[in-house]
Amino acid sequence: MTENKNILEVHHLKKSFTTGKKSFTAVEDISFSLKTGEVLGIVGESGSGKSTVAKMITHLTEPTAGEIFLMEKDITHARGKNLREIYREMQMIFQTPAESFDPRCTLGDGIGESLRNMGISKKETRNRVEKLLLTCGLTPEYADRYPHQVSGGECQRAAIARALAVEPRVLICDEATSALDVTVQKQIMELLQKLKKENQLSFLFICHDLALVQLFCDRVIVMHDGHVEEEGTPEEIIEHPKTEYTEQLIRSVL
Numbered sequence: 365m366t367e368n369k370n371i372l373e374v375h376h377l378k379k380s381f382t383t384g385k386k387s388f389t390a391v392e393d394i395s396f397s398l399k400t401g402e403v404l405g406i407v408g409e410s411g412s413g414k415s416t417v418a419k420m421i422t423h424l425t426e427p428t429a430g431e432i433f434l435m436e437k438d439i440t441h442a443r444g445k446n447l448r449e450i451y452r453e454m455q456m457i458f459q460t461p462a463e464s465f466d467p468r469c470t471l472g473d474g475i476g477e478s479l480r481n482m483g484i485s486k487k488e489t490r491n492r493v494e495k496l497l498l499t500c501g502l503t504p505e506y507a508d509r510y511p512h513q514v515s516g517g518e519c520q521r522a523a524i525a526r527a528l529a530v531e532p533r534v535l536i537c538d539e540a541t542s543a544l545d546v547t548v549q550k551q552i553m554e555l556l557q558k559l560k561k562e563n564q565l566s567f568l569f570i571c572h573d574l575a576l577v578q579l580f581c582d583r584v585i586v587m588h589d590g591h592v593e594e595e596g597t598p599e600e601i602i603e604h605p606k607t608e609y610t611e612q613l614i615r616s617v618l
């Protein structure tokens with residue numbers, strides 16, 4: 365695949381939620397593309413619809429309208445076997461890493477789950493789990509620990525190892541470092557940067573921290589009330605915001 369090809373595209377995504385008799389549109393009309401090897405940031409104030417976009421792309425919530433293309437294939441309504449194939453190409457890292465693991469299973473079981481499901485032997489799965497742990501800065505003995513026996517930062521490293529197990533092309537990070545303290549946040553960002561370089565991964569990076577966005581992202585989308593307010597490089601967005609909303613957003617966090 366060439367560098368500049370779009371690996372992920374969303375066209376006119378919309379999501380309305382109905383609670384009781386009321387309907388609320390969280391995402392009005394979002395279109396963007398993610399290129400191979402690119403880090404695309406999504407910023408915006410709380411409630412602007414960032415997580416809802418991530419959940420639609422990863423099929424955790426169904427879009428009300430619009431289309432999602434992964435490697436030029438329309439995956440909007442993928443189900444069953446097709447969905448499992450999509451999860452081999454695209455993985456998600458959440459804000460609270462413990463959510464990625466079953467509290468009754470070891471981290472090793474969680475990291476190796478998709479490998480076992482792919483028919484890989486127990487022994488080979490264990491080997492790969494240990495390698496993934498090392499890649500993510502944890503020793504192999506972490507495979508035998510339960511989620512409650514590790515720190516938040518260690519659990520997030522294990523969650524990254526779990527996401528990497530299937531060798532995905534796209535990682536969707538939804539506030540993946542927000543719950544961690546600054547030092548651990550820095551370590552996780554360094555890990556993500558290393559993985560990006562070594563594995564040609566593409567990232568959708570949802571984050572409210574503009575300093576991290578500036579450091580890590582090639583391009584940024586600013587979301588406001590369910591639509592794209594503006595799009596540009598981190599420098600363009602931070603140094604020369606085009607709209608008053610973006611200007612205020614930057615002023616409020618810098």
Ligand SMILES: Nc1ncnc2c1ncn2[C@@H]1O[C@H](COP(=O)(O)OP(=O)(O)OP(=O)(O)O)[C@@H](O)[C@H]1O
Nearest residue numbers: 381382383390408409410411412413414415416417
């Ligand atoms: N399942 C749901 N049912 C009803 N409303 C929802 C649901 N999920 C999200 N919303 C609403 O949709 C809007 C967008 O939520 P979303 O989580 O996408 O925002 P966000 O930009 O990710 O916010 P934050 O930065 O605080 O995580 C919010 O007003 C939220 O209350």
